[in-house]
Amino acid sequence: MRPLDLTSLRAVDSLAKTLNFRETAALLNMTQPALSVRIKRLEDQLGLKLFDRSRTGVALSEAGIFFLPYVRNVLRELDASEHAIRRIKDGTEGRLRLGYTPVSFQNCLPQGIHSFTTRHPGVEVFLEEMLSDEVEKALEAGRIDVGVLHPPTSINCNLTQLPGDRYVVAVHQNDFLASKSSIQLSDIKDRDIVVTRRAIGPSIYSQIERVCRSAGFEPRIVQEASNSISVLALVAAGLGVGLVAGSLQRLGQAEVRLVQIDGEAPELPTALATAARETRSPLVGRLVAELRSSFENPNS
Numbered sequence: 001m002r003p004l005d006l007t008s009l010r011a012v013d014s015l016a017k018t019l020n021f022r023e024t025a026a027l028l029n030m031t032q033p034a035l036s037v038r039i040k041r042l043e044d045q046l047g048l049k050l051f052d053r054s055r056t057g058v059a060l061s062e063a064g065i066f067f068l069p070y071v072r073n074v075l076r077e078l079d080a081s082e083h084a085i086r087r088i089k090d091g092t093e094g095r096l097r098l099g100y101t102p103v104s105f106q107n108c109l110p111q112g113i114h115s116f117t118t119r120h121p122g123v124e125v126f127l128e129e130m131l132s133d134e135v136e137k138a139l140e141a142g143r144i145d146v147g148v149l150h151p152p153t154s155i156n157c158n159l160t161q162l163p164g165d166r167y168v169v170a171v172h173q174n175d176f177l178a179s180k181s182s183i184q185l186s187d188i189k190d191r192d193i194v195v196t197r198r199a200i201g202p203s204i205y206s207q208i209e210r211v212c213r214s215a216g217f218e219p220r221i222v223q224e225a226s227n228s229i230s231v232l233a234l235v236a237a238g239l240g241v242g243l244v245a246g247s248l249q250r251l252g253q254a255e256v257r258l259v260q261i262d263g264e265a266p267e268l269p270t271a272l273a274t275a276a277r278e279t280r281s282p283l284v285g286r287l288v289a290e291l292r293s294s295f296e297n298p299n300s
Contacts, residue, residue, distance in 0.1 A: 006078065008042040009071045011035060012050060016068050019058045093122035094283050099135040099144040100127065102227050104270060107165060107247040109148060112294030116287055123283055131200060139273055145284050147273040148291070152203060158274045160288055162295040164267040167208070168249075168258045170194075170235045170242035177241075178257035185261050189217035192240030194231050197224040207266045208243055214264060232256050270295070 015024045015035075025032040043050050050064035060068065100109055117125055130138060133154075135147035140155045151159065169188060171177045177187065189212075198205040212219040223239055225231045229251070231242040236255040245268050249258050272288050 002045060004045070005038075005042070006075075008038050009074060011038050012042065012064075012068070012071050013075060015039065015051065015058070016060055016064070019060075021058065094281060095124040095126065096146065096281075096283055096287055097126045097128070097144040098146050098148070098287070099130045099138050100148040101132050101135065101150060102129055102229065103150075103165065103245050103247065103268065104148040105129065106228075106245070106250050107270070108294040108298045109291065111298070112291035115294060116290040119290070120283070120286065125287070135273065139275055142275070145274070145281070146287055146291075149271060149273055150201065150204065151269045151271050153271075153273065156276045158276055160272040160274075160292055162270040162272060162292060164269050165245040165247050166261075167243050167266040167268065168246045168260055170232055170244050170248075170253075170256050170258055172235060172238055173255050173257055175241070175257075177259055180259055182260040182262045184263065185212060185215040185265065186217060188241050189215070191220065192222040193219050194223040194225060194234045194240045194242040195219075195221055196228055196231060197226060200226065201268075204266060204268050211264055211266050 011024065011028060014027055015021065018024050018027070021032050021035055025035040028035065030038075039051065046063075046067075048063040048067065049061050050067060052059045052061050098113070113125060113127070117123065128138070128144065130147075132149040135144070135149040136153055136155045136157070138144045139147045139157055147157075148162075151161075153159065169177070169183060169185075177183055195205065195208060209219060223234050225234055228244045228248055231244050232248065232251065232253045234240065235242040236253060242256075243266065244258070246258065246260075272291055274284055274288060
């Protein structure tokens with residue numbers, strides 16, 4: 001059987017309400033003969049008589065009474081889908097997928113997400129933690145809509161630069177440096193240093209080496225961790241001092257103090273990335289704007 005014509009289904013629904021061909025034709029903006037033909041064609045297609053016609057009027061047949069709830073269910077679902085599509089186009093409803101790095105989540109990302117979901121209650125935001133290069137791959141493959149990563153990038157994408165995350169020195173709470181509000185980077189020249197692995201962040205790793213050399217020493221890196229939180233754990237274990245992003249201050253590691261660096265310090269670049277395509281959901285632009293605002297105005 002051929003797919004049912006939606007216009008014919010609407011005609012059945014309207015005629016069932018009015019039980020008058022003239023009124024229904026006027027409501028549907030068609031002639032009465034055209035309406036009669038449409039109803040007859042649908043009945044022939046179904047092999048069922050939906051309406052009983054007589055000199056006294058029109059009434060639903062037994063088949064019509066049985067069929068009508070299905071017609072109205074189809075029309076309700078269609079109307080609901082049309083409303084949903086309009087809301088998605090308007091940016092008032094939908095879903096977004098966000099990939100982020102562990103360090104970025106310790107920064108202002110939670111604040112931005114909370115602000116966005118409060119303003120857009122009809123939008124679901126799905127989060128996935130990744131390394132920076134994994135964010136790039138997910139964005140390129142279309143598995144996420146927005147990524148928070150650390151440039152430089154190796155893919156073609158749209159980048160919105162965010163404030164960098166200035167590095168600090170992580171020391172054990174019993175270290176004499178823990179009592180200082182800030183130190184020179186050269187103050188750790190004779191210390192064992194713990195950082196994240198080069199493979200995880202080659203750019204920031206090279207920057208750490210460069211800044212230390214500018215301060216007059218070669219960094220004595222004795223431990224490399226898989227992430228910044230592990231760096232803090234190694235510092236807490238007394239295995240050295242760490243160089244980590246300042247946003248980790250929010251973690252509040254009990255045995256570790258984060259000390260500011262006077263002068264030049266490594267800085268982790270951070271950016272919002274979206275796919276380099278011409279058309280995208282208006283929600284993507286709104287999420288990017290909200291997250292950018294949270295990073296640029298962390299105390300607002």
